[in-house]
Amino acid sequence: MTAEVFYDDQADLSLVAGRTVAVIGYGSQGHAHALSLRDSGVPVVIGLPEGSKSRAKAQEQGLTVKTPAEAAAEADVIMILAPDTAQRTIYAESIAPNLTAGKALFFGHGFNIRYGLIEPPADVDVAMVAPKGPGHLVRRQFVEGKGVPVLVAVEQDASGSAFALALSYAKAIGGTRAGAIRTTFTEETETDLFGEQAVLCGGATALVQTGFEVLTEAGYAPEVAYFECLHELKLIVDLMYENGLAGMRYSVSDTAEYGDLTRGPRVVDESTKERMRQILADVRSGEFAREWVAEDDAGRPNFTKLREQAASHPIEETGKTLRGMMSWVSRPLSETA
Numbered sequence: 001m002t003a004e005v006f007y008d009d010q011a012d013l014s015l016v017a018g019r020t021v022a023v024i025g026y027g028s029q030g031h032a033h034a035l036s037l038r039d040s041g042v043p044v045v046i047g048l049p050e051g052s053k054s055r056a057k058a059q060e061q062g063l064t065v066k067t068p069a070e071a072a073a074e075a076d077v078i079m080i081l082a083p084d085t086a087q088r089t090i091y092a093e094s095i096a097p098n099l100t101a102g103k104a105l106f107f108g109h110g111f112n113i114r115y116g117l118i119e120p121p122a123d124v125d126v127a128m129v130a131p132k133g134p135g136h137l138v139r140r141q142f143v144e145g146k147g148v149p150v151l152v153a154v155e156q157d158a159s160g161s162a163f164a165l166a167l168s169y170a171k172a173i174g175g176t177r178a179g180a181i182r183t184t185f186t187e188e189t190e191t192d193l194f195g196e197q198a199v200l201c202g203g204a205t206a207l208v209q210t211g212f213e214v215l216t217e218a219g220y221a222p223e224v225a226y227f228e229c230l231h232e233l234k235l236i237v238d239l240m241y242e243n244g245l246a247g248m249r250y251s252v253s254d255t256a257e258y259g260d261l262t263r264g265p266r267v268v269d270e271s272t273k274e275r276m277r278q279i280l281a282d283v284r285s286g287e288f289a290r291e292w293v294a295e296d297d298a299g300r301p302n303f304t305k306l307r308e309q310a311a312s313h314p315i316e317e318t319g320k321t322l323r324g325m326m327s328w329v330s331r332p333l334s335e336t337a
């Protein structure tokens, strides 16, 4: 079934511009939403705890910063853009007491609603505006007069106009310039988790790292292995991004294309697909969410260990040296205010 897509001319900016929006959190997504809302004429207040590292940055960028409870009390629309694992506590302590009838609770990802970690009262709108890209790109595109596509969903429509309000918010951050795709909290959450685990983050890094190990263990130079397995991946992904898989195959040599078509399915075969299905099953059953919430509650011991192990893999040392030789690779995405 094809999704419905909405553009600028179908969204009414005045709906959100007539309300105060509290943006809770000022990280990757938070800074992008807050600055673009402000630039679109929407009254914005940032909610951050007293000791937050992000406070100074938001203030330097001319925004009003209050505690999450004060911001939630003042706002008509409350957008939670703090880490997913922190959201249920922020909600219970700072938002719920200030979430009076007629307000709207917004999310940038459906995790806490999909898994029942936050249960808003029936008399508020609950909606999602989730850009399909990192926050720094969302902001950069907005500043350039463009936008990153967004997913828009309504979980609870107390006012009868929750979708129109979500579209209005999407317009204010540039999302309807590129296209706002209507979805549900369930579809967004399950596909987002599956995508980042099996393909985008987990699948891609495992493929890159394993390829690097196979080449270096066979005696090839780590620098050459790095170029082949990591650096050139961007060039190939850019071709896929611009013209699909067929477009990429059109650009590479026939030798590469024959190797791709005959060897690729040996690397990712039916058994890989079966394990991907299991990853999806864990997302859909809530097993992954239970594991991640428990890991976070325990102080993230396994996550910290795995993060350290991954950061000390030889591919990182090789990459650091090689990236230092390539001036064009070092334009940090954080320079987007």
Ligand SMILES: NC(=O)C1=CN([C@@H]2O[C@H](COP(=O)(O)OP(=O)(O)OC[C@H]3O[C@@H](n4cnc5c(N)ncnc54)[C@H](OP(=O)(O)O)[C@@H]3O)[C@@H](O)[C@H]2O)C=CC1
Binding pocket: 024, 025, 026, 027, 028, 029, 030, 047, 048, 049, 051, 052, 053, 054, 055, 068, 080, 081, 082, 083, 084, 086, 090, 108, 109, 130, 131, 133, 134, 135, 136
């Ligand atoms: N990263 C991305 O591009 C994408 C993220 N999303 C979703 O957007 C949401 C935000 O993610 P992301 O932007 O990556 O988050 P980040 O980790 O980049 O930023 C988190 C922000 O929340 C603040 N924060 C931490 N604890 C609290 C608290 N108790 N109360 C208020 N603020 C707090 C942090 O402040 P401090 O500086 O003090 O730590 C920081 O400003 C998530 O739901 C995520 O799934 C969706 C699409 C893409």
Ligand SMILES: CC[C@](O)(C(C)=O)C(=O)O
Binding pocket: 132, 133, 134, 192, 196, 200, 201
């Ligand atoms: C791919 C990772 C992501 O889902 C994203 C940037 O969309 C995330 O959770 O950060």
Ligand SMILES: [Mg+2]
Binding pocket: 132, 192, 196
């Ligand atoms: Mg995502």
Ligand SMILES: [Mg+2]
Binding pocket: 109, 192, 193, 196
């Ligand atoms: Mg995600």
